[in-house]
Amino acid sequence: MTGRIWTVEVPARHRSKPLTGWHVFTGTADNGEKALSAARRAYEIALLHQAAGHDIPAGHRFGDWTARGLRADWDLDWTHATKLPFHSF
Template structure:
């Protein structure tokens, strides 16, 4: 069995017209590979959209989604998954891998 580690998945997002703003949505959680991380991030997003009016639920392996911007398009083909490293200046609060 492969050992899981924490991954960060960054997905470009685009606002609907006329704003045309751009940004990134970031997902984090445990996975055994970058490919699995992309799948789990997409699943977390789908779950969040389906349950938009329900409270956020974090899966046991850490994947969840919050702060979804209604109407914005996520560019999943351009998403990138990399092993997560904590910021140098602080440690994440509230995150329990």
């Protein structure tokens, strides 16, 4: 995949406790919509691996999208996700 590095920040809410937060995905994409799609695909793949009792796959190349650190007891709100070009500090 070509493009620049993006972050996709997705609001998260714990299923049984009054906790909220964010899950942040990073990877390369040509634009924000492709970044959102790649993040969501990484999330769905991670859920499948988790449900099967396997480890969540790690990205093997710079720019790969993955969902490391996923917690099964949190729900992500993809309708309020933000897509931002990555800026280092």
